Amino acid sequence: MSIRIALAKGRLEADARKLLQxxxxxxxxxxxxxxxxxxPGAEPDVDFLLAKPGDVPVYVEHGVADLGIVxxxxxxxxxxxxxxxxxxxxxxxxxxxxxxxxxxxxxHSLRLNPNPRVATKYPNLTLQYFHARGVSPEIIPLxxxxxxxxxVGLSDVxxxxxxxxxxxxxxxxxxxxxxxxxxxxxxxxxxxYRLKEQRIGRILExxxxxx
Amino acid sequence: xxxxxxxxLSNGHxxxxxxxxxxxxxxxxxxxxxxxxVAETLRGVFRRWGYTEFIPPTFEYAETLNTGAxxxxxxxxxxxxxxxxxxxxxxxxxxxxxxxxxxSKLFDQPFPQRFFYxxxxxxxxxxxxxxxxxxYQAGVELIGVASVEGDGEILALAVExxxxxxxxxxxxxxxxxEFFRGLLDALNLPPKAADELRSALDRKSAPDVxxxxxxxxxQGPARQALLRLPYLHGxxxxxxxxxxxxxxxxxxxxxxxxxxxxxxxxxxxxxxYVTLDLAEVRGMAYYTDITFEGFVPGLxxxxxxxxxxxxxxxxxxxxxxxxxxxxxLDRALRAREAQxxxxxxxxxxxxxxxxxxxxxxxxxxxxxxxxxSVAWLYTATSPEEVWAYARRLKxxxxxxxxxxxxxxxxxx
Numbered sequence: 223m224s225i226r227i228a229l230a231k232g233r234l235e236a237d238a239r240k241l242l243q244x245x246x247x248x249x250x251x252x253x254x255x256x257x258x259x260x261x262p263g264a265e266p267d268v269d270f271l272l273a274k275p276g277d278v279p280v281y282v283e284h285g286v287a288d289l290g291i292v293x294x295x296x297x298x299x300x301x302x303x304x305x306x307x308x309x310x311x312x313x314x315x316x317x318x319x320x321x322x323x324x325x326x327x328x329x330h331s332l333r334l335n336p337n338p339r340v341a342t343k344y345p346n347l348t349l350q351y352f353h354a355r356g357v358s359p360e361i362i363p364l365x366x367x368x369x370x371x372x373x374v375g376l377s378d379v380x381x382x383x384x385x386x387x388x389x390x391x392x393x394x395x396x397x398x399x400x401x402x403x404x405x406x407x408x409x410x411x412x413x414x415y416r417l418k419e420q421r422i423g424r425i426l427e428x429x430x431x432x433x
Numbered sequence: 434x435x436x437x438x439x440x441x442l443s444n445g446h447x448x449x450x451x452x453x454x455x456x457x458x459x460x461x462x463x464x465x466x467x468x469x470x471v472a473e474t475l476r477g478v479f480r481r482w483g484y485t486e487f488i489p490p491t492f493e494y495a496e497t498l499n500t501g502a503x504x505x506x507x508x509x510x511x512x513x514x515x516x517x518x519x520x521x522x523x524x525x526x527x528x529x530x531x532x533x534x535x536x537s538k539l540f541d542q543p544f545p546q547r548f549f550y551x552x553x554x555x556x557x558x559x560x561x562x563x564x565x566x567x568x569y570q571a572g573v574e575l576i577g578v579a580s581v582e583g584d585g586e587i588l589a590l591a592v593e594x595x596x597x598x599x600x601x602x603x604x605x606x607x608x609x610x611e612f613f614r615g616l617l618d619a620l621n622l623p624p625k626a627a628d629e630l631r632s633a634l635d636r637k638s639a640p641d642v643x644x645x646x647x648x649x650x651x652q653g654p655a656r657q658a659l660l661r662l663p664y665l666h667g668x669x670x671x672x673x674x675x676x677x678x679x680x681x682x683x684x685x686x687x688x689x690x691x692x693x694x695x696x697x698x699x700x701x702x703x704x705x706y707v708t709l710d711l712a713e714v715r716g717m718a719y720y721t722d723i724t725f726e727g728f729v730p731g732l733x734x735x736x737x738x739x740x741x742x743x744x745x746x747x748x749x750x751x752x753x754x755x756x757x758x759x760x761x762l763d764r765a766l767r768a769r770e771a772q773x774x775x776x777x778x779x780x781x782x783x784x785x786x787x788x789x790x791x792x793x794x795x796x797x798x799x800x801x802x803x804x805x806s807v808a809w810l811y812t813a814t815s816p817e818e819v820w821a822y823a824r825r826l827k828x829x830x831x832x833x834x835x836x837x838x839x840x841x842x843x844x845x
Contacts, residue, residue: 223730284562285733303734305637307663413728413735415637416604416708419667 223418224267225425228287230275230296234406237312238291242270244432247425267421279304279409288414288422295383295404299344305410307426311433313406315385317344319351319399322372329379329398332357341371342381351381351401369393456558456566464766466779468569471598471765472551475571478597479549482590484573487548489530495520500748501529503718509556511566523555528745528757531574536749544577544753551762562734563763572739572759576746579754581690584723584741585697587756591727591737592703598765599774603729605706606666608713609691610720610740612675615683616662620655630659634712639663654680666710669695675711690722716740725758731771736764780828781806786819787834796834816841 227247229238242248249264261270271287278292279302291310295317319340321329328335332355341362342348352359362377369389371377383404384390384397408429415422453459460468476486492513499507502525511523524530527550535546551571560566573590575583588605595603613634617627626649633641645651646659658678665671665678672691679685691709698704716724720740727737739758746753769776782805787793789811800807808828813819816833820841823831833839 283733306641307637307639309638309640410637411733413730413733416606416728417602417730419708 223421224269225289225414225418225421226269226271226287227263228271228273228278228281228290228292230278230290230292231272232275234275234291234293234313235272238310238406241310241312241429241432245425245428246432247428268425276300282409282411285411285413288411288418289425290409291406292409293404294407295344295347295402297407297409298402299346302409303412305412305415306407307410308408308429310406310408310429313404315383315405316403317347317381317401318384318397319379319381319401320369320384320390320395320397321379323394323396325378326396326398332399335378338379339371339377340379340381341368341377343368344381347401348381351399369395454566456560458565458567463776463779466777467766467769468762470777471762471769472569472571474597475594475760476549476551478590478593479571479573482547482573482586482593484547484549487527487531487534487550488552489524489527489534489550491553492521492523493530495522497533498522498524498529501532501745502526505718506556509558511555511557525556526554527552527570527572527759528574528742531576531757532742532745532755533749535576535753535755536746536751540750540753545583546576547573548576549573562732563767564761565763569762570759571762572757574755574757576755577753578756579743581694581697583754583756584694585701587739587758588698588707588725589701589703591725591739591758592701592706594737594760595706595727595729598769599772600729600765600768601772603706603727604708605703605737606708606710606713606726606728608710608715608724608740609687609722610714610717610724611687611690611722612684612711613714613717615679615681615685615687616658618683619658619680620649620651622649631714631717634663634714637663637712654678662712665712666708668709669704671709671711687722694723719745723756727758727760729768729772732764732768734764736761736768780826781808782828783807783830783832784810784819784823784826784828785832785834786810786813786816786822787832793834796832820845 229235239248243250247263247265247268248270249262259272263269271281273281275292275296278290279297279300281287282290282304283302293313335357338359339362340348340359341364343364345361345363348359348361362371364371368380368382371380372395373393380395381401387397390397410422495512506525510525513521515521531548539546549572552569553567554570555567557566573587575587591605630645633645642659642663646656651659658680661678665675672688675688679688698707713724719742721743722741724740726735728735737758737760741756743754746755783800785797785807797807797809810819810822816839819831819833823841829843831841
């Protein structure tokens, strides 16, 4: 029974590879073609699947990957029935509400804005957050460069990932609320976790030792 | 409606697609035959273990089914109105109707009572891993046995069901709600905190359990118990480890019961199929004692789930202990396909061509009486047309009863 691990491309990729290399699971040499989507592991019964971050929990939930490394932000944005045995010490960031500097006062209380227009890549988490505070936002779903929203008059506020806050500052935005703290998390398919219990248990130990 | 006749589609005239509601599918050809074969296999197994069939109504009063359903299942019900304005729901499972039947009608009949069912249930949820909004379940309920012998029978019957379906390398994951409830008693926390802990355990998130410990300031033996709980799964040694963290009599009693159950499972010879998991907390709204889920390689989700629900029958009449399970047939089909289990034939065995004469009818009747399923292709004017029909529908044998008798077999 081999183990397939789905890795999120992009933000978490380099750190995830380094961790898995230290754990002896990912090959040290980049001997594979750079566009390959399935990569052999350093151990014969392990391989890796490179996927868009949002697809990692999908692969794992359906069991085509046994394990996956993805951000908590992505995981919570959907509803995925997977196990989350390990938090990994990289990819730290927060999902925040940010508003144009000149409007900060208006967002001192979210509830005083009956229907803010919110640009975001995270419509579900955003809706949950605002609804829980009795505010009904108009969600403007975007795929990228969310901070453009207020600049071009598309939205009043944005909800986006913040790492250092530099992008926000450069675009005249101020972080006013933190919706959630995010970091990388190791997820596991529920069936694989049972059916490949020992192999997965060993991999978890290897990763934990490499942390 | 010319296109009904002109099925050649050569003129590009194709009938319009008639959409089905989301989560509703047609089952035909292999799929239908496979579903029926799997159901029939299970029904056979259930009958051999002394279970008799219950065919519950497809819909009944919302009030009745709400009585037995947790909030999540209630949300998933299909509701509509009777002409007198009363709210009806399509059955979202078969266990609640069974509990109603036993509690309200069969309460003074001899116990134990053993029922099996197989049929559709309806839930308003996103189709996932083969489960549509109308999906098929087959399952059993053993009512009136409170002891571990009942749990053992149900678990052994689950194992037997997997074998009967030709599924290999399956596992049953056994949880014990009472252990967790005992832990909650010992922690004595507000409901919100209990939910938080249950969610962390349900996701097997050791980091979140740790965070929970910090947030609620849990110390001493309770802290030790919580830290170890996420790792209390595996074989028999889990029971011994769990002894060390039991905080009160309720947790001890839950473990005693598992010990007793272990003896019964040993006699049934099914210990090798069972993983014990004391952090299993799924289905807490419903189950009172043991719970279990069945997994097979090739399917990323569980296809069997069950447990003990001693409180349910009592909602409809005199209380009775009960334990049972349901198999999601659609998932069983997927698992069998993934494991390349032999699939049943869905076509007739034989197709015949030729004019309808007394002589030909006698030939067809003879075939049918000898156990073959025989389709008669009246429109064929030559043996070649019959062979082509057989080839297209993968019918293994064909006969031509014309001037002469000719036969054809698959592969010719």
